[in-house]
Amino acid sequence: MKRRSSKFVMPEGYCVKCKAKKEIVDAVEETMKNGRKAIKGKCPTCGTVMFKILGGKATPPAAVSAPVTPAPVTPPTAN
Numbered sequence: 363m364k365r366r367s368s369k370f371v372m373p374e375g376y377c378v379k380c381k382a383k384k385e386i387v388d389a390v391e392e393t394m395k396n397g398r399k400a401i402k403g404k405c406p407t408c409g410t411v412m413f414k415i416l417g418g419k420a421t422p423p424a425a426v427s428a429p430v431t432p433a434p435v436t437p438p439t440a441n
């Protein structure tokens with residue numbers, strides 16, 4: 363069993379010039395202002411800049427408010 367783990371899978375995007383799905387060459391991952399990730403690259407046929415928005419899988423900032431749990435009070439043991 364061989365796994366092509368080392369091979370980078372080219373992302374696919376839609377080229378508006380070729381009106382077809384194409385592999386995105388020179389693809390670079392970019393994070394947009396809203397925190398979403400996108401792939402920016404070029405069409406291998408005509409060189410048009412392609413942009414593919416990946417899902418909103420951006421790592422959210424530490425917005426999870428940790429509940430402040432009081433330290434458990436251990437009753438003093440009289441020894």
Ligand SMILES: [Zn+2]
Nearest residue numbers: 377380405408
């Ligand atoms: Zn194209």
